[in-house]
Amino acid sequence: MAQVLIRNIDDETLEAYRQKARIKGVSLEQELRNLLEANKPLTPHERVAVARSIRDMTKGVAPSLSLDEIREGLK
Numbered sequence: 001m002a003q004v005l006i007r008n009i010d011d012e013t014l015e016a017y018r019q020k021a022r023i024k025g026v027s028l029e030q031e032l033r034n035l036l037e038a039n040k041p042l043t044p045h046e047r048v049a050v051a052r053s054i055r056d057m058t059k060g061v062a063p064s065l066s067l068d069e070i071r072e073g074l075k
Contacts, residue, residue: 021031042050065073
């Protein structure tokens with residue numbers, strides 16, 4: 001597994017994560033691993049799923065401007 005060293009972390013920020021780790025009963029290192037895992041970038045497959053979900057939510061919603069009106073505004 002890879003390792004990362006992060007310098008110049010604000011003392012208050014680090015203390016906040018220490019407290020969160022203590023509350024959860026895990027080490028600071030594990031708390032930070034969990035944070036990184038939970039916030040990693042979406043995979044291409046996940047991005048497509050999000051786009052499809054948004055498209056499904058907006059089906060039947062007419063755009064506020066027609067394509068001709070949009071093109072006219074770009075001139």
